[in-house]
Structures are given as structure tokens and as C-alpha cells.
Amino acid sequence: MRARMSAQTAVTAAMTAGVLAWAAPAQASTVVLSQGHVDAVDVAFKNGALKISVHDETIYPDVERNPADVVFVVKPAAAMTVPDDPRYGFLGPPGATVHILPEVQDENLLWPGLATEEVAAGTFGGDSVQIRVTRVIGPDGFSLFTTDPVGAPNVLVDSEDGLPDAITRPVGSHLHANWAFEKAGTYHIKVEATGILSTTGKRVTSEPAWLTFQVQS
Template sequence: MSATLTRAILFSGAVAATIGLAAAPAQAVPVTLSEGHVDVVDIAYEGGTLELGLHDETGTTPVERDPAEVTLHVRPEAETTVPGIAAYSFLGSPGDPVWILPQTQNTDLLYAGWAAHEVPAGAFRNDSVQLKLTAVSGPADVSVYDVSQGTPTKRFDSGDGLPDTVTVPAGTHHHTNWAFEAEGDYTLTFQATGELINGTTVNSAPVTYHFTVG
């Protein structure tokens, strides 16, 4: 084989390899979030499809993230104890440890909620969609609840059976308390559903969110 032909073959191979490398999809970098504003479940309706993502406002520029690439860290500073009030018994026995991301902002912790800013007004019956917690995996139970004038109202609670469902009005977002009854790793699986004005029901794919506590 001539030197010229050999160089041509090598050059062609190098070009092909370069093209192959350029065509390879970029790999997302895993992210851990541990403080700041985050819409854990970000509901969107686009192109006839309901989708769930994660809206990260912990930095200077908001970022839409794939939940599969995010770990939500519930820092040790979130640890507190179950109040000695019967209305809070769903968190455990009075004095038991519990790790809570609060509905009022604490700059040392995640300020976590859900949002439907990307659900347009007028698309769904009652101008709202349903958000369901379908499964929880982890070392203990998880509760998501609101507190108004000292009284808790449960939104989701893996301790009394799932699925649990909340109504989310289009264009809104909501902050709430996220309580974990032990340290460790958890997965929470959510799904959204809604009835369009024309009577058609649409469902998002189930999406799993990852938390680590402690």
C-alpha cells in the first residue's frame, strides 16, 4: 500500500471518529440542591402533553432541570421534634425526631414547593390539574402538609396510604412543609392528570424525585 493511500485512510478514519464524537449526546451533570427556592414538582402543559420537571431558583438564574439528575438534600439543620399536639400525630410520637423543609423560607434550607406556571389558563376543566403522589421509597414515612394558624392540613402522607392527590390551579405555585421521619435516601414518585375543556383526560408520565436526609 502506498504512503499516500495509507495517509488517506488514516485521515478518513480520523474524520469519521471526530464526527462520531461530535454527534454523541452531552451527558447531564448530576446536581445536589440544599438551600434556596425550588419548585420540586414543576407542572407544564405543552403541545398537548402534561409534563413534570423541576424548577431550580437556588442560583441567580432560574434553571429547568431533569429530576433524574437532581438530589434534593435535606440538611441536618432541618431536624426538629414532633410537637406534643394531637393534630401533628401523623409525624410520629411527641418528641420523636423529624426533618422538615418548612413552608416559610429558611435561608439554610431548601424552600420547596410545586408550581403550575406553565399550565395555561382555560385549557383544563375548573382551570386546574391534579397532582398525585403515587409512591414513596425510603427508611420511613414522608408527609407534605400546610400549616395555617397553627393547624396542619395534610396534602400527601405515605403513612396512611397512597396515592394522595391535591388540586393545583393553573398559573400558581405553592410552598409547603416536607417532613421526613428518618435520615436516609428517599424517592417520591409524582404524576399529574387533568381533564381538558373538550373532555379529554391527559396524564403525565410518572416522575421520580430524589431526596437525601441528614
């Protein structure tokens, strides 16, 4: 156990290929997570390779899971109204419904994070790696954003203004953000981790991982 600091209107042939690459697991192996803390993107560097897993802290002791084996559930309680504030226009028109897993923990919802705690200092240039969202397949837009103390959003990912989007994170760190889904349904989010090795200057990139979110209405 680790210590913690506590759309598309049509599916093209290319999208179909992407879904096949996602490679959904057999039903018997699927783990459904709907409440509690989980690092949806847990980046590690081992044996010369970057790897993405899901660090599941919804159970004790906590475990690492293959993203292909996990379905993240966004409960109906995550639904809220887009504020009448132009800064939040990326979520849709004012008054529209958006489903958000918030950056501040709600005990009744899933609390997904982004972690690089298993990457040692000195491994990568700038002591940082990038988490890249390269593709989103779903019924509407997906975004990932943080909110500053005065309520202004900082958009990290927006599937509707062009992908890939990259989030640069210090090694040994942990981030929570708002995961926003503009319509109920199933979303497949393709992510990868990349960095430049300090010793050789070579860029290394993880195998892509597909995250599956089921947004309930």
C-alpha cells in the same frame, strides 16, 4: 427567567421494579440542591402533554432540570421534635425527631415548592390540575402539609395512610408546604400530574417523575 410572587421494613420485588424505573442518572450529571428556592414539582402543558420538571432558582439565571438529574438535600438543621399535639400525630410520637423543609423560607435550607404557573387558564376543566404522589420508597414515612394561621396542620400527602394522594392546584399558581421526613436516609417520591382537557373532556397524565431526597442526620 420567570417572575415570582414573592416504611417499609422490606423491599419487595415490586419496589425493586419501581426503583429501576426511577432510572438514576450517571454521577456526572447529578445536580445536588441543598439551599434556596426550587420548584420540586413544576408542571407545564406543552404540545398537548403535561410534563413535570424541576425549576431551579438556586442559581441565576434560573433553569429547568430533569427530576432524574436532581438530588434534593435535607440538611441536619431541618431536624426538629414532633410536638405534643395529637393533630401532629401523622409525624410520629411526641418527642420524636422529624426532618422538615418548612413552608416558610429558611435561608439555610432548601425551599421546595409546587408550581403550575406554566399551565394556561382555560386549558383544563375547573382551571385546575392534580399533582399525585403515587409512591414513596424510603426508610420511614413522608408527608406534605401546610399549617394554618393558628397552627393546625392540613395534611396533603401522608405515605403511611395509603397512596396515591392527590393535591388539586389551580393553574397559574404556586404553593409552598412543609416537606416532612420521619427518619434520615434516602427517599424516592414518585409524582405525576393529571387533568381533564376543557376542549375534549379527555384526561391527560404526565409521565411519572421520581424525586430523590437525601435526609442528613
